[in-house]
Amino acid sequence: EAAVTQSPRNKVAVTGGKVTLSCNQTNNHNNMYWYRQDTGHGLRLIHYSYGAGSTEKGDIPDGYKASRPSQENFSLILELATPSQTSVYFCASGDQGGNQAPLFGEGTRLSVL
């Protein structure tokens, strides 16, 4: 069964600390995405990837890095976490082309104190 798995599901971090959010997909999709969701802003794209070794900036990349070491795995890295990065983060995977909806993971709730 197609799946996107995120870890951890919940994370509390300190300001200035490093945070890594992980995402694994078993769908053999080329594209993977990291979104954040905040009340009043919907889902906003941070970074995305076309395949292993590639990362691209989305609409709000500042303060975030991404890594795609393999087809299955896509990480989001906050080198110096700030309270403004407190949010719910969703990873998604999908095929090329807009006629297929990406499949979302269950989300990671991050609090930066």
Next chain:
Amino acid sequence: QQNVQQSPESLIVPEGARTSLNCTFSDSASQYFWWYRQHSGKAPKALMSIFSNGEKEEGRFTIHLNKASLHFSLHIRDSQPSDSALYLCAVNSGTYQRFGTGTKLQVVP
């Protein structure tokens, strides 16, 4: 840059009512139009999509698309309490989808 807006922000309707949700976009070259439903604490899940002007019906749900007006909508017939959720519209105009800010729907018995 694509701008996607939804209205209303929230909506309370009685069970059995017809519900209408709206989405506007700014890029006339957009090709694919989606509605997602997200229950509280869960992942967004694609509900249905439309790719050409007109109307598409799936069960109690209907999408209308008018590209000239840069507008599409979702209509729910015979709304049920289980339809209570956050509804997100999304538009593809390139590699990825851009989402609206969402409409929170509550259907009361």
